[in-house]
Amino acid sequence: MRDVAQRAGVSLKTVSRVVNGHAHIRPEVVERVRAAIADLRYRPNESARTLRTGRTGVIGIGVPELRQPYFATLVEALVTEAEVRGLAAVVEPTRGVDERERSLMTRHGTAIDALVLIAPGPGLHNRPRAELPLVLLHSASDVDGADRVDDAAHAALAQVVGHLVVTGRRRIATIGPDRAQGLRQQRSGPNSEPMTRAVGISRFLERNDLVRDERLFIPVVHRWDRRSGARAMTELLEREIPFDAVVCANDELALGAMHVLWARGVRLPDDVALVGYDNIDDGRWSTPTLTTVDPGVDTMARMALGLLEARLSGSVAGQPERLVSPCELVMRESTLGRGAP
């Protein structure tokens, strides 16, 4: 810094004020200091700056993985929303392991100002660092003191069932647990019994006087990806129980299922209607295009960062908040047929 001051012919104090963006400095002085900085490639020591303000300007984002398009979309929205607020993000794939979620809080505990956890595991009952603001997205359970942001999955499922009933479907199969039970995917490890039922959707079936056939539920005991969807659809077809619609836990499962239906010559949606969840971009380009639920990723990201910022600024204290993003049913060809809007 001394070199910069000398080169620009100003005091150390002035260099500091320019670097830190203070007002009330003559433009030509600012110009001179900047030129000197550029010449010398001087870089402010951010460690010293952080030490003084106590903030790092970095938030942590824990996500099961980025290779699943929905999670990638959600992280992209969160990172973009953080950037709008002048924050950078450390993104850590947790692979759904509780230990990695906890270590995000302890290991990075002082290197981040706040933390967002996507689809955290059930083992995360309390926070190792209570003073670190924490927002949970798509969490299956509460963590004490943590704010939550969710999508309105119950309402969305009611809409999905309503849509299928209106279009004449009566025997509805499900692949994976329904989304009213959260977004927690099965991993290997101690907490890995598969979710065996789609309990949320049953309620809406009953409400529409539809019989729930448990044999039409195919559990997914691994990643909710295309391969699992293809495997589940193969199993469903092998059961040889009639069905005329399939609701999948996410779009990827639905796209894998679609691949198998196409290969077997099952006509979509004439023979079988297919519904996903998440509204990932891929579903707009499949043939047929995929009917799905849009959980409102940008809205959730805005809500999550808004909560974090409020906690950091101290304007919100005390009881944790829970915000819910409204969902939208996106009707496409896989339920409406060719020429759907």
Place this chain on the structure above:
Amino acid sequence: MADVAAAAGVSPKTVSNVIRGTYPYIRDETKHAVLRAVDALGYEVNPAGRGLASGRTGRVTIAVPNLYQPYFAEIAERLIQACEELGWTPVLRLTHDRLDLEIAAAAGDWTRDVDGVIYCPHVLSPQVAAQILPVVPLVQLGGAPVADVDAVIMGEYEGARAMTEHLLDGGRTRIAMLGASPSSGTLPVGERFSGYRTAIEARGIAFDPALVVCGTDWDRRASGYEAMVGLLRSSVAFDAVFCVNDAMAIGALRAMRSHGVRIPDDVALSGFDDTEEAEFTTPALSSVSPEQQEMVNSAVRMLAARIGGYAGPPRSARTAAHLVIRDSTRCRARSAEKDR
């Protein structure tokens, strides 16, 4: 720290040695006493203070254009994992296809206090990139080689050439290419285009510029759709399409199926990147695997060397590419029998 020292009955220097693990010759009971005191007092290392003392932070910037392109989501995830294995804290930044942000990423002073940067250039041209003087060690992943920068170069040329040869081997002679060009009405630039053109001309087939069509944003599936609509409207005859990536191929696939073009009976279709979605399209999409893990490993190795003090001339590593053949490029004779 003074409190910890007092509680453990040792000097602050000893506490520092234990916490930082910098000095191996400390008796076990001393170490345990310090750790007990740390635990009891809830003392936390201030990483900002540590950065001040060592000049290193353990933070590394990973800059990719976006995450909606499955290729970049996969690269980002693999880079994060590789960095963590070295004990680094990777900070993910998105450059959103903005030139100013790519320059900031490449210059290394965009993110506070990092030891190094790995970035994927996207809109930044090699000419502009060569003007940037990075302030921290920098490794470029993918893109065209830039003078004076450590880089991992993807086997784009080899992959594109091999895929085009595969299409030619299948009896296709009018092979279109869907890509992106720097400005409308001009041919695409880059290794994938060169590989495609070389393969065609090597078989004695004249290159036909009418077969090269471009979308407005090559990361978007929508762009593949629009480019295919452009090709179909031009009434140029074609029997195969090589797409610059899987994202465009998936948009093109949808456009072709909507227009009643049968794949691969009428037209063979291929992508590039071997993303997970390619395996489950209808029909499944042939693609080129650029061996992402190898690219990531090379990039991280290069950065580790620079951070570790390697001051030699810039290096570049070329990675290979291999074909992943699925139904979308099967020969006509065999395509009647559908995938199980």
